Amino acid sequence: MPTSVNCPIRIVLLDDHVLVRAGLRHILGNQQRMEVVGEAGSIRDGLELVSNLKPDIILLELNLSGQADSEFIPSLCMASADSRIILVTGTSDARVLQKVVEDGVVGVVFKSQSPEVLVKAIEKVWDGEVWLERSLIANVLTRLSRNQPLNQPDPELENFSRLSDREKEVVRLIGKGLKNKRISTELCISETTVRHHLTSIYNKLGVSDRLELLVYAHRYGLVAAHKK
Numbered sequence: 001m002p003t004s005v006n007c008p009i010r011i012v013l014l015d016d017h018v019l020v021r022a023g024l025r026h027i028l029g030n031q032q033r034m035e036v037v038g039e040a041g042s043i044r045d046g047l048e049l050v051s052n053l054k055p056d057i058i059l060l061e062l063n064l065s066g067q068a069d070s071e072f073i074p075s076l077c078m079a080s081a082d083s084r085i086i087l088v089t090g091t092s093d094a095r096v097l098q099k100v101v102e103d104g105v106v107g108v109v110f111k112s113q114s115p116e117v118l119v120k121a122i123e124k125v126w127d128g129e130v131w132l133e134r135s136l137i138a139n140v141l142t143r144l145s146r147n148q149p150l151n152q153p154d155p156e157l158e159n160f161s162r163l164s165d166r167e168k169e170v171v172r173l174i175g176k177g178l179k180n181k182r183i184s185t186e187l188c189i190s191e192t193t194v195r196h197h198l199t200s201i202y203n204k205l206g207v208s209d210r211l212e213l214l215v216y217a218h219r220y221g222l223v224a225a226h227k228k
Contacts, residue, residue: 001173009126012053014046015061024059024088034122043072051079058085062100073103084125090119094139098100098121101140105166106211107131128198129179130210135225137177140211142219159205167204170197174210175217 011034013021021039028034040046047153050058059077076085086107087100097108107125109118121131130137163171164186173183180198184191198210207213 008035009033009057009059009122010037010045010053010055011059011122012037012050012055012083013059014041014049015039015059016041020061024118027118028122033121034119047072047075047079050076050083054080055083056081057122059088060085060105060123061088062091062096064115073100073105077090077104081208086121086125086131094136097136098139101132101136101211106209108133108136124179127180128195128210130214134177137214140187141214162204163201167197167201171201171217173212174198174213179213 010087013024013036015021015024017228018041021041025036025039028036037055038049040049046060059082060073060076073085076083084107085105086109087097088111089097090095090111092110101108107121107130109121109131124131132140151223160168160171169187170183173186178186180191180194182196187194198213201213202208205213205216207216
């Protein structure tokens with residue numbers, strides 16, 4: 001999550017098409033809050049670049065230089081744990097998209113969409129949200145929740161009890177798929193306050209991002225829970 005709204009959003013482009021990278025640079029170069037700090041067209045160069053630069057956002061296309069590496073996205077996550085990955089893709093294959101989200105992608109923008117959509121996706125992901133279609137989120141949550149051990153001890157639920165009533169309400173709204181702006185409206189608080197609540201929630205529950213929090217909320221049936 002960003003530490004200051006005055007800092008530029010630092011972006012790395014990973015795509016094996018030179019013209020695509022040039023187009024993305026042109027689009028993002030017109031945004032005052034965004035800065036392209038590096039680009040690469042291969043898996044090896046991409047991993048080295050991300051490891052060295054630690055960008056805020058990684059814009060990624062699959063199969064760099066024709067290489068299909070199923071471990072590439074997890075390797076990117078390990079190279080820079082705080083970087084958030086957005087897939088910019090032409091594929092609509094639900095299985096592929098589900099797999100990349102499970103591997104660590106938190107945003108998907110289709111090449112058929114407008115530059116304005118890409119810019120908004122970057123801003124929202126940088127702000128700690130996910131940019132995924134609801135159907136994709138539902139499929140991923142169902143699969144990840146089913147893969148969780150059912151007999152796992154419940155210290156996680158004990159952690160949930162450590163949350164304040166307001167934080168619990170934020171978790172439930174996150175579980176319903178609401179964005180920060182909508183949550184702020186629902187709870188009559190500012191978006192900045194929502195972000196502060198999320199930081200506290202992540203720390204108390206031991207989750208690292210919004211997607212993990214979504215899995216947590218669905219796994220423990222917190223989406224349908226009512227505030228006491």
